[in-house]
Amino acid sequence: MAIVNLKKGxxxxxxxxxxxxxxxxxxxxxxxxxxxxxxxxxxxVTIKTHGDRTLFFDFLPIEIGxxxxxxxxxxxxxxxxxxxxDATRRLVLRGADGIVFVADSLVIRRKENVLSLKNLxxxxxxxxxxxxxxxxVLQYNKRDLEEEGIPLLxxxxxxxxxxxxxxAPSFAASAQEGPNVVKTMKKIIxxxxxxxxxDLM
Amino acid sequence: xxYVFNREQITAIEDILERDLMDLGVHSVFLIDMAxxxxxxxxxxxxxxxxxSLAALAAGNFGAVxxxxxxxxxxEFSLLFHRGQKESxxxxxxxxxxxxxxxxxxxxxxxxxxxxxxxxxxxIVPILGS
Numbered sequence: 001m002a003i004v005n006l007k008k009g010x011x012x013x014x015x016x017x018x019x020x021x022x023x024x025x026x027x028x029x030x031x032x033x034x035x036x037x038x039x040x041x042x043x044x045v046t047i048k049t050h051g052d053r054t055l056f057f058d059f060l061p062i063e064i065g066x067x068x069x070x071x072x073x074x075x076x077x078x079x080x081x082x083x084x085x086d087a088t089r090r091l092v093l094r095g096a097d098g099i100v101f102v103a104d105s106l107v108i109r110r111k112e113n114v115l116s117l118k119n120l121x122x123x124x125x126x127x128x129x130x131x132x133x134x135x136x137v138l139q140y141n142k143r144d145l146e147e148e149g150i151p152l153l154x155x156x157x158x159x160x161x162x163x164x165x166x167x168a169p170s171f172a173a174s175a176q177e178g179p180n181v182v183k184t185m186k187k188i189i190x191x192x193x194x195x196x197x198x199d200l201m
Numbered sequence: 202x203x204y205v206f207n208r209e210q211i212t213a214i215e216d217i218l219e220r221d222l223m224d225l226g227v228h229s230v231f232l233i234d235m236a237x238x239x240x241x242x243x244x245x246x247x248x249x250x251x252x253x254s255l256a257a258l259a260a261g262n263f264g265a266v267x268x269x270x271x272x273x274x275x276x277e278f279s280l281l282f283h284r285g286q287k288e289s290x291x292x293x294x295x296x297x298x299x300x301x302x303x304x305x306x307x308x309x310x311x312x313x314x315x316x317x318x319x320x321x322x323x324x325i326v327p328i329l330g331s
Contacts, residue, residue, distance in 0.1 A: 042251045075253070
């Protein structure tokens, strides 16, 4: 649910990072916070458990400059990935204008990725939306671990598992090290702005 | 669903926030949507609150409390309010999509604030729908 304020000439849109627990959603936002620190005037908000897991959400507002004369303010959120936090995950998803699905490339997390994507579809359905209604980008995270000899799912397998029907843009990334983290964000912002423009025209 | 607010709508809402709430002694007030976006806000300028984070947290908090209400068989809780040593915060649902958040000090009674928030809400609803 984006807000267009014609008095201030400002567009606010909400982008939610979704995916299985320990997949790197918070790490994506932490990287972006470090990278764009000069553009972010506030602290990143995190609501965590004592064990450092996301309890409710992380929140990072970014001003990305002007598009067609409008100041664009993007609100980045993560959901808690753990299965038990479904009620709070659904709350954070409310009004999402774009979604980044952060999949975990570890072989042992294959099933969790598929279940989390299904959970996303189920939770969107509670807002009468489906995966095709909302702009979505897939990110295959933790690719850097390959160099350490840790067994990872191939990109082809991840595509087959998660993107056969969606056919969404996807990026192999490392939220820890940085490759493609910014590209993922830029892609979802462009898609979200295109979608808003189509909706409002 | 996306919302576009023109200059007249935003100005009318800001006038209501100013006259009905800021003039009463409220320190900061903002109208937000349930996704945590800000539609309009007014403040005294003395407190430099991080209003975007406040809006995100307020929307999340309101959503969490509403879900708790439903889990115990209530449609919603009529009062959502946090009292601090110096500042307190009051949440009021305007419509299904919008919330009014007021931050106020000890000089203002909660009862009087609730009355004025209700009056302001009645004025804001038709503007949001127009």
